[in-house]
Amino acid sequence: MERKCVVLLSGGLDSALAARLMCEQGVEVQALFLSMSWGCCEKEKAQVCAQQLGVPLLILSVGDAYLDVIRRPRYGYGSGMNPCVDCRIYMFRIAKRYMEEIGAGFVVTGEVLGQRPMSQMRRPLAIIEADSGLEGLLLRPLSAQLLEPTLPELLGVVDRQRLLRIAGRARQEQMALASAAGLSGYATPAGGCLLTDEHFADKTRDLFAHEERPTTKDMELLTIGRHFRIGPKTKVILGRNAVENLLLEGHAQAGYTCLRPKFAGPSALMTGEGSEEARHLAATLIVHHTKAEKRPEGLLEFWMDGRPWTVDPAAAEAAGHAVDAVKL
Ligand code: SF4
Incomplete structure (x- = not known):
């Protein structure tokens, strides 16, 4: 041997x-x-x-x-x-x-x-x-x-x-x-696996219930942001801080829609089918998770997959009401 x-x-x-x-x-x-x-x-x-x-x-x-x-x-x-x-x-x-x-x-x-x-x-x-x-x-x-x-x-x-x-x-x-032995670079013994966390486990169950072939990328996304289930194939994920906003923007590619506000609110990544209603609901969720003093007056302006997109807040609310959002 x-x-x-x-x-x-x-x-x-x-x-x-x-x-x-x-x-x-x-x-x-x-x-x-x-x-x-x-x-x-x-x-x-x-x-x-x-x-x-x-x-x-x-x-x-x-x-x-x-x-x-x-x-x-x-x-x-x-x-x-x-x-x-x-x-x-x-x-x-x-x-x-x-x-x-x-x-x-x-x-x-x-x-x-x-x-x-x-x-x-x-x-x-x-x-x-x-x-x-x-x-x-x-x-x-x-x-x-x-x-x-x-x-x-x-x-x-x-x-x-x-x-x-x-x-x-x-x-x-x-x-x-x-x-x-001079070894000091190891992680603290308490470091844990997210699968043992009940909230993460719920998000994982939701993923498996809605995706026939989930990928490691889907799992990675579960570690980032606030997740809202808005349809069998669609989720909105909102960043909770500047780093998560950047990570979500970095995940955007075919099959995802990225919504980045021009005001100081969180970025959103939509997975799956990005219908008009879903986009409006994502815009509404972004506004609801923006500090009151930072919310814009009048039209809401975004970058959607790098292109400008403007929406009226009342229209966004109305269209968004047509879709159920379940916080995971
Ligand atoms: S499931 Fe998680 S805690 Fe268990 S061995 Fe694998 S990585 Fe470690």
Whole structure:
């Protein structure tokens, strides 16, 4: 077996430490970050960790197929709409393919026995290993001495005696080890996945109920702004601050309509069919979310997909009343 492994680097403390333990044993490390803007991993932190560890990092998107994992998880959800066991299986299958592609011998993760009730107890750890096709090839260095030896340990590629026996939710031991190893760029352990948030879960359910083939871009949009469902295929998303306004404007392309007020109100992105009524309702929502003192007198002026568009406020209200808007 090659003394080379793929480490799933999340940007958090545990995976950084797992990678460090491999480096200390002289195992060649290739780090992999699987990106989803709603998940529990932080790309920038993973980049800093990789830099501090001195290991190469590949960043990949989880891809649209991941959304099927959220929609129909074989092993169910956690507290919200988080399919943690299926999520890990999906990610570890990608890591396995990458391991084979680069000729690495095994995959390493920062999982800790008993740290998370849904995915890090003995049974789910075993299911994840088996269903991802990594039986014997999935090394969890932080808890390794509490788990069955893996192939790299049995073959002497990795020295089991130098691996750890950490269990449970406390992080003091990991923090002390990270500090001694000079690792500081990791994310705070409390960093969370939006799928565990009930409000985000509601928005996700709404997306799945209305889109046959949702994309990761649709999911990314759920992380930005206030969402209003105004039709089976149409939503209006309003920015909550200047950064979100810019992000929404940046998302505008075919299939979307972007409405940017010429007054100091929020930008709106309309997804799906942009009917006349929908545009008027979006204009009304923008006005309602503009501070009273900033609302214009008389006609409302916008940029619509970069072109000027002017509408009478009374006409916008009247036309907008023909459409129901449900705040998500
Ligand atoms: S919390 Fe669970 S569902 Fe969310 S990214 Fe982590 S493993 Fe996946």
